[in-house]
Amino acid sequence: MVAEETGVRIDALIPAEMARKAGDVGVKKAGLDVLSLFALSVLAGAFIAIGAIFASTVSAGGLSLHDAAGTASLTGSIPTGITRLLAGLAFSLGLILVVVAGAELFTGNNLIVIAWASGRVRTRSMLRNWTIVYIGNFMGAIGTVALMFASGQYRFGGGAIGATALATANTKAGYGFVQAVALGILCNALVCLAVWLTFSARSTTDRILAIVPPIAAFVAAGFEHSIANMYFIPIGILIRFFAPAEFWKEIGRAPSDYPALDWSGFVSNLVPVTIGNIIGGTVLVAGIYWLIYLRKGERAT
Numbered sequence: 001m002v003a004e005e006t007g008v009r010i011d012a013l014i015p016a017e018m019a020r021k022a023g024d025v026g027v028k029k030a031g032l033d034v035l036s037l038f039a040l041s042v043l044a045g046a047f048i049a050i051g052a053i054f055a056s057t058v059s060a061g062g063l064s065l066h067d068a069a070g071t072a073s074l075t076g077s078i079p080t081g082i083t084r085l086l087a088g089l090a091f092s093l094g095l096i097l098v099v100v101a102g103a104e105l106f107t108g109n110n111l112i113v114i115a116w117a118s119g120r121v122r123t124r125s126m127l128r129n130w131t132i133v134y135i136g137n138f139m140g141a142i143g144t145v146a147l148m149f150a151s152g153q154y155r156f157g158g159g160a161i162g163a164t165a166l167a168t169a170n171t172k173a174g175y176g177f178v179q180a181v182a183l184g185i186l187c188n189a190l191v192c193l194a195v196w197l198t199f200s201a202r203s204t205t206d207r208i209l210a211i212v213p214p215i216a217a218f219v220a221a222g223f224e225h226s227i228a229n230m231y232f233i234p235i236g237i238l239i240r241f242f243a244p245a246e247f248w249k250e251i252g253r254a255p256s257d258y259p260a261l262d263w264s265g266f267v268s269n270l271v272p273v274t275i276g277n278i279i280g281g282t283v284l285v286a287g288i289y290w291l292i293y294l295r296k297g298e299r300a301t
Contacts, residue, residue: 030129044104047140051090158250
């Protein structure tokens with residue numbers, strides 16, 4: 001029996017329907033109780049950290065520092081673009097886990113603005129969601145950092161994974177404020193577009209296929225994700241200050257080669273990147289699609 005005869009629709013939602021679904025999802029997210037919201041947020045922080053671990057492991061062995069500005073470059077037999085693409089594909093695991101397994105991610109929740117602009121969610125409820133989710137994401141990411149450092153995984157491959165983590169973290173901590181904001185805007189535009197595309201999906205396979213290209217693109221391009229950086233930079237800091245002398249001998253480096261890696265460098269990255277992520281998600285995705293599809297709709301009382 002065909003789908004039309006059973007009344008079951010199997011084709012993907014069109015953009016206007018996706019906008020309405022995004023509003024419905026935003027209302028549900030804003031209405032979650034504190035305990036559920038926080039627990040799901042901790043999971044999301046851990047899931048994104050797992051994606052970061054996968055990406056760091058895939059790109060290990062070819063990342064080094066080459067200039068005074070601390071720019072990370074990829075060397076070796078695999079071209080830079082290919083290595084970054086592989087890292088991006090690996091990092092996609094994080095958002096796949098968030099969307100398919102179920103979790104609350106701060107950057108994706110910027111799409112709640114669609115429900116807010118339609119008058120279906122109060123400002124207080126939206127900010128409550130963002131605050132709890134951001135804190136929960138941080139707790140999940142930092143907990144994963146502590147576990148990964150204790151595991152000694154950074155020493156695998158003759159220290160190649162740790163060297164990659166250090167170079168990545170040092171580069172991120174070295175960005176200027178304006179550059180970090182711009183990279184954050186570009187990043188969350190793609191992340192929210194990935195989430196937006198999943199609103200059209202009818203199956204788990206659809207969701208996964210929708211997520212991978214935008215996420216791989218932002219990682220390959222070097223854009224900045226605040227929640228991912230809650231893993232990338234702290235793991236680099238722990239390695240720099242607490243890795244044993246044998247590790248430094250293995251990679252032929254010294255802690256002084258990573259001058260931007262400290263907690264002030266972490267904050268100086270996290271603040272502008274978070275601002276950029278909010279702008280990219282709320283204005284460039286949620287705001288634009290609300291303007292196109294929902295601005296003439298009936299506002300909730």
